[in-house]
Amino acid sequence: MRKNRWKAVAAVMLLAAMTAGCGLNGGNTQTKDNNTELSSIEQNNAGQSNSPQTANEQKDSVIVVMGPTSEPESGFDPAYGWGAGEHVHEPLIQSTLTVTNRDLTIGYDLATDMKVSEDGMTWTVTIREDVSFTDGTPLTAEDVAFTYNTLKETSSVNDFTMLDSAEASDIKTVVFHMTRPYSIWPYTMAIAGIVPEHAYSSDYGQNPIGSGRYIMKQWDRGQQVIFEANPDYYGEAPIMKKVTILFMEEDAAFAAVRASQADIVYTAATYSDQEVPGYELLSFETVDNRGFNLPAIPSGSFSEEGIPLGNDFTSDVKVRKAINLGINREEMIQHVLNGYGTPAYSVCDKMPWYQPASETEYNPEAAKALMEEAGWLTGSNGIREKDGQQAQLTFIYPAGDSVRQALAADTVNQLKELGIDGKAEGAGWDTAYDRAQSEPLLWGWGAHTPMELYNIYHTLEQSGLAGYSPYHNETVDQYMDQALASSSLEDSYELWKKAQWDGQTGITQEGDIPWIWLVNIDHLYWSREDLNVAKQKLHPHGHGWSIVNNVDQWSWK
């Protein structure tokens, strides 16, 4: 024991000596370190003081962050969904014949004039002659005709069945021969980018050549796309000379904001209570709506593929009306979207073809009265019953979509007030479409074309029912057919409105109300405080490319 203690003392002394020695040396190195640190700080300072200057020099570039699903899988080819896909937007690289104005009426891009024949079967469009592709070749009517014929042949994501063929009657005139009257053709023309016939091949998506505001400079798949302004653009020269788009998941995008690595970054309402210095939260109104379908026929029948159709509870129009009255949209917006949304009453709120009669006031008393009237009386446990059946409804939402999950949950909570026993259930898209034929599903819609009304409410020829949820109303069908056949766009707006409600029948609260619309989700972005994002059009469904529709007009303050 004693020996050990001596050893311990010796060890301590040795240690002390060593640290002392170290201390001396360490002192030297420390000062050295300090020096190097200082110089590096200086450098940093220099770098920082430089950076505003470089920022000054680069005041014409912007870094935008979008979600990974916004990256076009097949590249920047309109035939494979660029611009004209599920989520429509302006194609930037290519020019389009028409454009949608800020109020969603139609304006001209390449076109100088368009005419439709009396029977609606021929569209004649004249185009400007001063436009060239970025490789120097002039853009002619031949290219336009080629583009549309190619789109008709190959487009897998957009409907071009109404087009029979396109031909160039002379260098500046294109004639579209239609298979059926289609008055809203200009809305299709607004998203179809014109490709050059001489430079179009299977890898066009990777090396797009267009005549639009921007040139695609670089694309690192899975990471970023860099656009540079087209120096020979025929229109107003873009203010932003360089646009970099990064693709990131929601949480990574937020981290990029915190690290101050991007200028404008998409985000979701769940992040809206956060604060990031130097950034402000921008909120853009949209027609990006969420709602659910209520199958309008009783159960018992099956589709050709053997999928069960209809729902006995929701086939009663009084029940559907009661549900629509019993939804408190304002509360839902506060609950689920932290206030960043607007109430939705139709699939096309605020569009030129919106029927204002769709608007419905929250009225739980009237809703309960309707349920009573329909024969659904309150049972012992607070759940309504009729003929021994309980008022039950399962709301399906796409698994992984937390906003729709929360909307489904809040709908269930609100309907409990009416005595309806609801339940939310997540499902994959592989089964969701089929299940929606007999149960409500939380959908997201909203596009800059009235065709959306047609897709949702118009019956299909084969089944006699609407495609996404069983419903049919001949009058509604007729109005929409007339709207498509109408020779002027303005007249067609009126007919689209009548399809929704004509004073007698329709798809609104007073009518059949086969779909309930809940909210339009504001699109949220973290934006640098000194970035001036020009006034936006109402964003459609798809929280992605719509933000850069007018990136050429953005500026730094």
Added chain:
Amino acid sequence: MTEIKRGWNRRKTMVVLMAFSMIFLASVAILGHIFREEAMVTDFSRKNLAPCLQYPFGTDFMGRDMLIRTIAGLSMSIRLGLLTAFISAVIACVMGLAAAVLGKFADGLILGLIDLVMGIPHILLLILISFAMGKGFIGVVIGISLTHWTSLARLIRGEVLQLKESQYIRIAEKLGISKGKIAVKHMLPHIAPQLLVGLILMFPHAILHEASITFLGFGLSPEQPAIGVILSESMKYLAMGKWWLALFPGLLLVLTVLLFHYIGETLGRLTDPGHAHR
């Protein structure tokens, strides 16, 4: 003092600790089952609350009480673990016995099957089976049951091969007792302790695998209160500083797994004759 010390030994400590673990796990399982409806309740007026007295584990983006949700999730995990471990043990027992008793051809076949299952990464096979069975509860149960029996089957086969050479089995054979009867009547009681320990040690695996495939989106559906669902949901909110969504459920999952592991190990030691004198 010495009196107590003599009466109290490590084996007894082990038994007591084991009993506590079992009671804890059982009460979690039962409580979770009782509160399974409450765990689904959403109340948006109390969303995103940090842990407080009323909600010790906080609440999530739909105002669900994370304490109840976590317990319900753990309960689901424990019951699922119980079921799958039991099924796996039965498969392992049958396979192990069959391999050892039914002769060369059966032995080769079963060993081949074991190698086949073990050759494919567990989680991959699990995802494949679960996905093919349509995910959800059934998919997870079948997936885990069909992937976890192999090592226990191997163990039992080895044990039975040894037993086959022992005197009393040979005598039974000579007496003309059928192979099946020998296996059930004379071998099964002998391998029961290994089987039991194997079964319990399978629990943590089963629970973790359930959590991981659910986390990856191939297991239970997202509205169910399962630990995997809770953890994968909370990932999104970590960046916003909502740490409580992942921390408590994660810790409790680890605790559950450790407790099961402890019970298994302890049981193994207690039943092992070599440890009898500690």
